Amino acid sequence: MIRETSLAGSRLWLPATFGSQAETLEAETIYGRVRGYLFKGVAIFRNIPYGGITEGDARFLPPAKLQKWTGVLDTTVAGHRCFQGSGNIFTSKDIGAYFSGGRSDAASIASETNSENCLNLNVSTPALTGKRPVMVYIHGGGFSGGSGVLTVFANRHVVEQDVVLVGINHRLNVFGYTYLGGLSEKYVVGNPGQLDLVAALEWVRDNIAQFGGDPGNVMIFGESGGGAKISTLLAMPSAKGLFHKAAIQSGSLIRVANAEDATRSARDLMRKLGLSKVEDLVKVPASDLFKAGPKGLAEVGPVVDSHSLPKQTWDPVAPALAANIPLLIGNDKDESSLFSLQNESLFSLDNTGLRSALLKVNVPQERVDTLIALYQKEYPKENPSDLYFRISTDRGARWNAVKQAERQLAGAKSPVFLYYFQWNTPLVDGKIRSFHTADLPLTMRLVRYSQAELLSKQLSGAWAAFARTGNPSQKGLVWPSYTLSERTTMIFDLPQSKAIKDPHKAERIMLQDIPSGSLL
Template structure:
């Protein structure tokens, strides 16, 4: 099941620009009435004021790079400057991607604005413009793997987080799938395609450069930038931690339920995928592939071996000179504190809603269901070990937990273990609060944390259920911990028990629930069993 529906944005109503809007000498200020204005390096944009106090300046759809139309598979270029202030009140287009079906629990977050190759836009929420304050800047990288999604989901609205913590929140779009991660260097000698295997990640670097260059104007601190993301967004965080081009553009990192990018593709795997795409598209050269109409290109991706869904960054010797977290943590980010974790029952979303029969498995059905998740491991040994570790589990519980460990928990643990060997601290968490939607059968599924991290429960009712004292409590706990980490590199707050840094001796883990607690090596028997018998991540 694709998760794009959770990661899509909605267009806001256009706000007219007052003719009497003016700029001050600092380069960015609010002006006429309630219309804030921001002077970027390429031209002025006007936004809106939002939030409970109506003092959060919001700019949607700011162009950080030129359109990629006509420049497919090439590095992003600077925008053409403009002279008249442009409205920045609507999200920019999403980058082209395969269509996705609806996911009912994500209904509250849906905000489709359509796709275009002119998609390199970012969005800003801030309480101050050129006011001299040095607010922490939190740059969110959207989920959807490396293949779908955008920075415009209702769940990612930054108003409450910016207001709550007096931080600057930035979300963004970047190239995806074969447009952002087709490794063509082995198929063309043209140097303009040399970086094609990592363009999506390099787009993020360009957006971070925009943030650095405009930090003063948006009321933030260029020396205190946190990149954070969930699922595919967390994978992108991990990848950026291994990129020399990103060094100095962020000082802290948070990876939520997506540490699967311990390793990216190698040219040995990426080149055949690119060849297959060309063959499926019926073209004989990279130039022909670059010139295809975009709808035909997406259709060809969907028919190819990749299904427009199997792409990752490539260790190309340029953007990525080695794997980010394999066999150890890349020294490029040795000084970057990391907050990493998962939800307790991630796969009850994809493996449950997508295949509802998995909620009622028998012990006889379980071995066949588990086999795709365990490669060559002994399924019988895994089932016996899990039943011993969790005597109260039924067959469905074992299935979901093994699948969750394979797809999410194991790589988060490996990332924390390897990061803990470096100088900067790493903190581990697990979300255990259970959502009541779907009759409670989802428990603590993939992406549930987004509602709490952004303090956006009111925008997430299809997933969290109605607003209650419990949902408010979870938002208070998690949003404040994320803000504290962005501000200082340490997630401890007065509302939490003392949260030590992670190491392989104690494995201290913050369990987020209504009554949070720190547990050393939670579910240790499960961890010891599954780390011993399962591969460390998805095959590459």
């Protein structure tokens, strides 16, 4: 906990509904001093810059080095997030409350403005002195949206686990993942959004000691698109040595785009904008560029550019750069339920409807009946809709998680820990059950439903233990590493979480050659 003697002694009126004046404090970076604030025993710094401007002629290029400043930079309010659609997850009544742990000030704290100039990060720490594990959160939202603001809510995780927590904002969508190297030598180094993450990790290496963190003990973690970004970072030479453990949550991205396909996408973008010269892309207003750019997970993302990303990431083998990095990998039971709310029929399937739905997602006709029979035998109390979401998850996120773990283990130089989150949340009247990202807020000690308090403590404790030692085991919850012979997996659930050897073995074997090709 921060003591009064560590405070700078000034007071600041914070606009983000903290209810009263807040104590402020200052920290030193290699670029200049920053001023943060104290909230419930946690020092919070928001909008600390880690790179230069990214608009105008700097658009689509690797991040520029940050320039030093004089005086004290105010880092008490939100920074810009990358240009994206309006709103955020916290404006949603049910999902927003779940992710904020029910905090009444969530919408205000999470309010961020869009900008191309978005290279900033948040730091939350129990004290400015010490040598704590550093947990760097890389946000989801595919490669198109989101921000690192969730870390600002996670004061309980920071205090209880005595860790330093960092959340990164970086370039996304058309600004961070347009590949122009096939059209101009100027842009031969691609993946600027990924290189932003590298720059942020360099900032952590150079500065986090001044915030009570250990630059030699950095863990990166992220869900969904965040896990996909981490899967890619593990194959990037420029990221080597900047982190020491990684947790990939429902985001095991096995392959990224090739340069040829990415170049075709760039040409399509220029046609939409009526441009003939690649140089004119830097003159397009940010709002117009965003509207014209691709949005979906399958349309935007990293590319093998032969420079920042020299080769394919996890296919056919794990990247050699990842060989010595302990990994924690897993997913949620009902990944696609959240995204199916607009398709009511999927929540009221009968047996005939289940068969039809599975055929629509390319389960081979000659195997669909055998597959349904197996799941009905293994889960006799579940209805056809439950089985649909379970099967689609097992073919998607879980297949990817297991495949990533298997390929990492082929190198046999670092341990892998596999998990499966299957608590059925009460969210949306229990309709979406263990939905995509359901584990994430609990990992950060954000608990909307009191019955999940113990489960949250277990998740938070496991992630912090992994950050601290490379092993997620904790008192009362022993978590053996995953091996090809035993395949021990931690099942997170209520009333009890436990490690089980090769759970759902029959389903894994049946589905091993018919993946969906989706992250969900």
